[in-house]
């Protein structure tokens with residue numbers, strides 16, 4: 001039996017090595033805004049992801065320190081820090097995924113749209129560089145207002161002749177993360193097994209959690225569903241107010257960003273049935289961009305899944321969100337083309 005256990009562990013060791021060094025492809029992930037409140041914990045979480053072989057950390061300031069710090073962690077990826085616009089090309093070259101948490105966050109009393117004037121320009125410049133240096137990368141847009149920054153990115157890529165709608169994602173995973181947490185608390189079920197789709201966009205009432213499709217099923221009252229919906233829609237504001245002027249969600253966002261990037265990596269690597277909600281170019285409603293469940297594959301978006309059956313409350317929410325979402329989308333398109 002000793003011999004058998006040695007043999008078993010040898011076989012296991014070989015399988016691990018085969019999986020570790022041959023079956024997992026090299027993948028470069030770039031984080032733009034890597035020294036920020038989201039960027040730093042996101043860099044940490046991406047350094048812990050065994051699917052990443054190169055981690056590129058870019059910001060306009062402070063990246064050498066972040067890169068040196070994260071780079072000492074004994075996991076697979078090699079870390080490089082890049083600072084300032086003249087190093088942006090190097091930071092991006094060869095990237096499979098570019099995650100963008102660059103830009104200013106909200107303070108109490110502000111809406112996400114109040115960030116437009118500063119962040120639209122930042123996103124525009126970064127996307128021009130992406131079109132030039134890594135036009136085939138999947139772009140994970142975190143910078144707010146997501147409802148406008150994603151259309152801006154699309155227009156910039158169109159102008160550069162590199163647009164592929166399958167490769168541009170607004171990261172709405174934090175809405176799903178919140179919906180799961182709040183639902184599990186109310187339904188008194190273990191959060192690890194909870195699923196809740198969140199559709200629409202990423203601001204206020206454009207965030208539409210579909211609790212009628214939440215699993216495991218729970219018999220919640222209409223009032224409970226209403227309250228859960230409102231808390232999910234106001235989740236960002238809850239954090240902004242609690243931080244009282246020191247920014248918005250960073251740690252939960254880094255977690256959500258890492259989950260979404262991991263799903264993109266798995267899709268690229270050919271793992272089947274990888275599904276996450278994301279704000280993408282879409283035809284499932286009359287709006288040109290819409291968040292819904294998306295199946296991820298080797299080229300990015302493989303399939304946009306439909307909304308599924310909606311409750312009357314959700315149908316009302318869907319109609320109510322359309323004017324605001326459309327106007328945010330149009331604002332982004334107009335900015336990119338002016």
Ligand code: NAD
Pocket residue numbers: 032033034035036037038039058059060061101102103104105106115119122125126141142143144145146171172173174175202247248249250253
């Ligand atoms: P932060 O101010 O802490 O960090 C932003 C970082 O971006 C800074 O390090 C800054 O130097 C950098 N930056 C500014 N201009 C840049 C440029 N041109 N190129 C590269 N980097 C640049 O802010 P934060 O808390 O990390 O938030 C970042 C953004 O993410 C905000 O717009 C915020 O609203 C958004 N956000 C989105 C979600 C979401 O769910 N999608 C969640 C939370 C925050």
Ligand code: LMR
Pocket residue numbers: 105106112144174235236237239240248249
């Ligand atoms: C969030 O949902 O936490 C982010 O969009 C940041 C914000 O401004 O609320």
